[in-house]
Amino acid sequence: MKKFGYVAKGFIRAITRIVIEIIHRFILHLPDTLFGFLKWPSKKLRIKILILNSSEDKLTSTEDIGKAIEFAKQIFKKEFNIQLLPTRGNNSFIEIVQSNVPSEVLYTKGGTGALKEEFKTAGNFFAAKLAEPVYPVTVFIVKDIEGATGCSLGPMTDYITLSHDGAKDESVLAHELAHACGLWHVNDRTNLLWNRNDRGDKIRWWQKNVFRSSRHITYW
Ligand SMILES: [Zn+2]
Numbered sequence: 001m002k003k004f005g006y007v008a009k010g011f012i013r014a015i016t017r018i019v020i021e022i023i024h025r026f027i028l029h030l031p032d033t034l035f036g037f038l039k040w041p042s043k044k045l046r047i048k049i050l051i052l053n054s055s056e057d058k059l060t061s062t063e064d065i066g067k068a069i070e071f072a073k074q075i076f077k078k079e080f081n082i083q084l085l086p087t088r089g090n091n092s093f094i095e096i097v098q099s100n101v102p103s104e105v106l107y108t109k110g111g112t113g114a115l116k117e118e119f120k121t122a123g124n125f126f127a128a129k130l131a132e133p134v135y136p137v138t139v140f141i142v143k144d145i146e147g148a149t150g151c152s153l154g155p156m157t158d159y160i161t162l163s164h165d166g167a168k169d170e171s172v173l174a175h176e177l178a179h180a181c182g183l184w185h186v187n188d189r190t191n192l193l194w195n196r197n198d199r200g201d202k203i204r205w206w207q208k209n210v211f212r213s214s215r216h217i218t219y220w
Contacts, residue, residue, distance in 0.1 A: 003120075010119035013127055014156050020134055021155040024215035025182070033213045040081040040208070043217045047177070048087045048131035049094045049139040052101045060141045060167045062094050068162075068173035069093060071201075075174050075192060079203040080211055087131045097129065105140075108161060110148030118153060126159050133158055137180050137216055141167045149197060152179035155214065169197055181214035183207055 025033075032043075049069075051060050069084070076082040086093045104121040108114065117123055131138045138159040145151055149166030150173070160176040167173070175192055186193045186207075190200035193207065203211075211217065 006121065006124045007119045009127070010123050013123075014118070017134075017156055017158065021182075021215050025213050029213040029215070029217070032217075033209045037209075040212070041219075042081050042083060043212060043219055044083050044085055045076060045177070045181070045217055046085050046087045046136040047093060047139055048090070048136060049141065050129060050131075051094065051096045051141045052106060052143075053096055053098050059096070060164050064164075065094065065141065065162075065167045065173070067170050068167060071170045072174035072177060075201050075203075076177075079192075079201075080208055080217075082212070082217060087136045101125070106143045107146070108142050108144075108151070109146045110151045113146060114151045114161070115153060118157065123157075126157070126161075130158055135216060135218060137177060139173065139176075150176040152176045154179055155182055171197060171199055171201070175199065178207075178211060181211045181216050183210055 049065060053059055073084045076084050102121050102125060104117065105125045108122050109117055126138070126140060129138070129140070136158070140159055140161045141164065142161055143164055145161060145163040145166070148163070149169060150160065150162045152160040160180050162172055162176065171192065178192055183193050185195045186204070188194060188202070189198065190202045192199060192201055192203060194200065
């Protein structure tokens with residue numbers, strides 16, 4: 001019964017997120033896409049980083065993720081005119097979650113495995129711990145992601161995951177946030193959306209419009 005509940009809740013979450021995303025992208029944020037060719041007024045992306053604790057080994061520290069936050073701030077400002085900020089009412093990006101975290105969450109999966117997990121224990125945990133639904137992106141730092149250093153299910157969820165190693169890498173946070181805001185991989189090593197971690201920080205003109213018209217990118 002619990003399993004069925006997780007699946008049902010997962011579907012409701014996914015469908016509502018997709019509908020909300022379509023409304024933003026094609027109606028509410030459409031002027032940003034159209035006028036985006038003329039002017040790029042400053043917008044905001046708010047995130048909350050939750051470091052998930054477990055007693056058995058080393059915790060990701062706030063210093064570990066510091067470089068990735070600075071990189072994301074710089075590239076989003078320079079390329080998209082977007083300010084990366086903590087969620088409203090918070091001065092800090094980072095919070096440490098001390099409560100018991102299930103092992104399915106601490107040791108999660110990437111790719112299609114992550115999609116399956118969204119309808120199981122991990123998806124239910126992430127939904128319960130979100131900073132706020134719909135607009136901000138919650139970043140969960142887990143111990144390990146099978147086959148990846150970071151993962152995003154795109155506009156379907158309000159969160160991304162980073163592994164302990166992914167959090168220490170300069171570019172993974174910005175890359176996964178870009179997926180959350182609707183961007184997909186491009187075959188160009190100099191681009192932020194290059195699939196591997198030796199990526200550059202370049203952005204193409206159309207990527208700006210896709211990114212800026214996401215529901216996560218707001219004026220407030
Ligand atoms: Zn990617």
